[in-house]
Structures are given as C-alpha cells and as structure tokens.
Amino acid sequence: MTLGRLTLSRRRVLALGGAAAVLAGCGPRRRAPLPAVPSVQPSPVSQAWSIPVGLPAPWKEPPVTRFDAGLRAAVGRYLRPTPERPEHPMYPGAVAFAAVDGRVAAHFAVGDAVRYGADKAELPAGARVPARTDTMYDLASLTKVFTAVLALRLVERGRLELDAPASRYLAAFADKPGITVRMLLTHTSGLSKDTPLAGETPAGRLEHVLREPPVAPPGSGFLYADQNFIALGAIVAELAGERLDMLVRREIAAPLGMADTGFIPPGALLPRIAATEGALRGSVHDPSAAAFGGVSGHAGLFSTASDVALFGRALLDGGGALLRPATVELMRTNANARFGPAAAHGLGVDVDQAWYMGRLAGHGAFGHTGFTGTSIVIDPRRKAILVLLTNRVHPDAAWGNNNPARKAAADALAG
Incomplete structure (x- = not known):
C-alpha cells in the first residue's frame, strides 16, 4: 500500500535565502485522508501512562485575579460568530491558563469539548460535552517543544552535540551530511514541509520520510517543517534506547507532576478528551503522527492546560527539574536573526512572534503553537505564562485558524 501525499507542515512559515514571511500560522491546509487500515491506527503498546507521576509543586498564593475578566472576554468572544467570520464560531470550546510571577491569573473553560457530529452538524444541546478545566486536548505541534x-537533556549529558551532523546519530541521514542537529531544532535544515x-x-513510513532529500541547501534559510522534529524525535529515541512516549512521561511529566500528559491516551480518559476534526476523539489528529503509530517528535501529545502550564513554569524558572538555566537561555535565544524577524526561532521555540503572542512579544517571549488550536507563550520579562488550548479543527480544519484569539488573549494578559 502507498499512502497519498500528505502535508507534514502545520504552519505556513517560509523564509529562504534570507527572506522570511508568515503565511498563515496554523491556518487551514489541504490534507489527504489516511486510509482506515489497521496498520495506521495508534499502537496499543504504550505503557507510558503506567509510569507514576507525583503531585505538582503548588503555585504561589494568592492568585492574581485582575487578569481573569479580560482573558475570559478575549477567549469567549470567539465562541460565537464575529463580523469577520459570520458563518460559525472560531472554535467550539477552549481552556485557558495564565500565571504571573508564579501565581495563577486565570484558569477557566468555555464552550464545548464536543459540539458537532461526524457530519459536521451541531449536536443537540443534551448530546454535547462541555469543556472543563481538566479537558484534555491534542497538542499537535506543541509536542515539538517537549x-x-x-x-537538550541529551546535550547536557554529552550524548548529543548541537553542531554535529545529524547523520552521526541517524543512519537515514547518511546522504544529508550538511544537516546538523542545531538546524533541525531551528528549522534551517532545508528539509521540506x-x-x-x-x-x-509505521517504521517503514518513518524511514521513508527520514530519507527525503532537502529542498534547499542546509543553513540557507528558515523553513518550518515537521520533518525536522520527526528526525529529532528519531534521534532522541535512538540515543535513549526508548520510545518517545516513555521518555516524555518519565523525564518530563513525572518530575513536574503532569499526570494528564502523554501520547496515545488510554480509553478510560476518552470522556475528558476534546474532539478534533469530524468526530475524531482520543486519536492523534496529525496524519503523519497517526501513520507512525501515534508517537512522533512533531505531534501526538495530549494534555490539559494546567499540565502545559507546569511545563511552561519549569522553563520560565530556568529549567526547573528539566534543564540547566544556561540551556534554557540558549533555547530561547533567537538563532535565526540573519533570516529576519518572522524567522525568529530558538532551539525548538518561536521567539517574539506577535502574530500569536500579541503584546507579550518584543522582549524575549518564547513559545509555540499547534495546528489543532493550541499555544503556549512564556514571557520572562513579565514572568508570565499563557496557555490556550482550543479544538478549532472541530469539526473542520478548513473553517479557519484561531490566531486572532491567541493574540487577543496575549494582549489581555499583557494589558
């Protein structure tokens, strides 16, 4: 069987030859559907959810409540049609979590986790599933930051070198000696989106993607491509000798107390999971991650807003239990200045991208977005974290993107 051509990129961001342009930012794209064959279904062998996770460290008290009303208004506005989009809401539901200086500024849910049926028709009110603060969302490309x-943990241990050829760690890159690990992290490898x-x-599909040649000379410009993190995930798993789902659970979720974060969520969690495209629920939305068995370096994680905020707090606090402060500093430093502001990217994170960070951008804010409607922004100057999880692809990814909502929420927190 040969699968059709699939778009691996989830953001239309391009900057080659020194020119950079944000084209649509997690907006709609064409996607060839995967055939419903058993080999494409998520693997049932994930044992990661059995890894014990302790309680998270508490947030400071008391909460910072003055931001709550503005954030609720900003996020809630897009639950209904707007003059710019009168046909339908931007998303059926969302959960937001904001923190300032270690204190919770807002944590609320709006709308529905499930609102539409497989035919894209609205469900009767009694059949809908309201969004709750513990609703789990498909994080899509937020997986890349994990x-x-x-x-970077492997770099700190001396197992991985940023400027070494990726081919040193990945046999499928033998014909791409010019691509370094740093280029994968900064999307400057020239690999195609x-x-x-x-x-x-799944293994055969992964091998096929890894062997694809670049479409531009390595280091010649910024081209956001899922391939970079598909390859990086393969390198991490190879060096660690363990699947990514196990590594994320053991090395990130467990020490931070992120009990609701992982790949391939078990069926018992299904009632808490927001639907994505059509009536898809509990299985990864990204077609390539699904084809790899549900676990990949670029997409596949599910989580809650509060869990993602714990991850953001660790990075804001200099790495916490995850990384050394110097490593976090390197991670959030723009490595792509020569390619223009739209290409500003650290090691796995965007830097000062106002198209979704709003007024939080401009002083070293860093973060990432996900195609399903997710985002995190970390602003070291304000000591602020903003997590917005939506299922804007439910019921149709082509209905639009939620960048206006991301920006509005960021502006509300900045204000």
Whole structure:
C-alpha cells in the first residue's frame, strides 16, 4: 500500500535565502485522508501512562485575579460568530491558563469539548460535552517543544552535540551530511514541509520520510517543517534506547507532576478528551503522527492546560527539574536573526512572534503553537505564562485558524 501525499507542515512559515514571511500560522491546509487500515491506527503498546507521576509543586498564593475578566472576554468572544467570520464560531470550546510571577491569573473553560457530529452538524444541546478545566486536548505541534527539551537533556549529558551532523546519530541521514542537529531544532535544515508519506508499516513510513532529500541547501534559510522534529524525535529515541512516549512521561511529566500528559491516551480518559476534526476523539489528529503509530517528535501529545502550564513554569524558572538555566537561555535565544524577524526561532521555540503572542512579544517571549488550536507563550520579562488550548479543527480544519484569539488573549494578559 502507498499512502497519498500528505502535508507534514502545520504552519505556513517560509523564509529562504534570507527572506522570511508568515503565511498563515496554523491556518487551514489541504490534507489527504489516511486510509482506515489497521496498520495506521495508534499502537496499543504504550505503557507510558503506567509510569507514576507525583503531585505538582503548588503555585504561589494568592492568585492574581485582575487578569481573569479580560482573558475570559478575549477567549469567549470567539465562541460565537464575529463580523469577520459570520458563518460559525472560531472554535467550539477552549481552556485557558495564565500565571504571573508564579501565581495563577486565570484558569477557566468555555464552550464545548464536543459540539458537532461526524457530519459536521451541531449536536443537540443534551448530546454535547462541555469543556472543563481538566479537558484534555491534542497538542499537535506543541509536542515539538517537549522533543526539544528531551534533545537538550541529551546535550547536557554529552550524548548529543548541537553542531554535529545529524547523520552521526541517524543512519537515514547518511546522504544529508550538511544537516546538523542545531538546524533541525531551528528549522534551517532545508528539509521540506511537504513530503510524500508511503510505506506498509509505521517504521517503514518513518524511514521513508527520514530519507527525503532537502529542498534547499542546509543553513540557507528558515523553513518550518515537521520533518525536522520527526528526525529529532528519531534521534532522541535512538540515543535513549526508548520510545518517545516513555521518555516524555518519565523525564518530563513525572518530575513536574503532569499526570494528564502523554501520547496515545488510554480509553478510560476518552470522556475528558476534546474532539478534533469530524468526530475524531482520543486519536492523534496529525496524519503523519497517526501513520507512525501515534508517537512522533512533531505531534501526538495530549494534555490539559494546567499540565502545559507546569511545563511552561519549569522553563520560565530556568529549567526547573528539566534543564540547566544556561540551556534554557540558549533555547530561547533567537538563532535565526540573519533570516529576519518572522524567522525568529530558538532551539525548538518561536521567539517574539506577535502574530500569536500579541503584546507579550518584543522582549524575549518564547513559545509555540499547534495546528489543532493550541499555544503556549512564556514571557520572562513579565514572568508570565499563557496557555490556550482550543479544538478549532472541530469539526473542520478548513473553517479557519484561531490566531486572532491567541493574540487577543496575549494582549489581555499583557494589558
């Protein structure tokens, strides 16, 4: 069986030859559906959820309540049609979590986790599932930041070198000696954001993607491509000798108390999971991650807003139990200044991207977005964290993107 051409990129961000442009930012894209064959279904062998996770460290008291009303208004506005988009809401539901100086500024849910049926028709009110603060969302490309942290932990241990050829760690890169690990982290490898995905098994499909040649000379510009983190995830798993789902659970979720974070969530969690495209629920939305068995370096994680905020707090606090302060500083420093402001990217994170960070951008804010409607922004100057999880792809990814909501929420917190 050969699968059709799939778009591996989830953000239309391009900057080659020194020119950078944000084209649509996690907006709609064409996607060839995967055939519903058993080999494409998420693997049932994930044992990561059995790894014990302790209680998270408490937030400071008392909470900072003055931001709550503004954030609720900013996020809630897009639950209904707007003059810019009168046909339908921007998303059916959302959960927001904000913290300032270690104190919770807001944590609330709005709308529905499940609002539409497989036919895209609205469900009767009694059949809908309201969003709750503990609703779990498909994080999509926010997964990349977790993969970056795992990679940087290997750098700290001397197992991985940022400026070494990726081919040193990945046999499938033998014909791409010019691509370094740092280039994968900064999306400057020249690898394509559009790659045919073919093969009979998850391992075969992964091998096929890894062997794809770059479309531009390595180091010549910024081209956001899922391929970079598919490769980085493969490197991390190879060096650690363990699957990414196990590594994320043991090395990130467990020490931070992120009990609701992991790949391939078990069926018992299904009632808490927000739907994505159509009626898809509990299985990864990203087609390439699904084809790899549900676990990949670029997409596949599920989590709650409060869990993602714990991850953000560790990075804001200099790495916490995850990384050394100097490593976090390197991670959030713009490595792509020569390619223009739209290409500003550290090691696995965006830097000062006002198109979704709003007024939090401009002084070293860093974060990431996800195609399903997720985002995190960390602003060291304000000591602020903003997590917005939506299922804007439910019921149709082509209905639009939620960048206006991301920006509005960031502006509310900045104000």
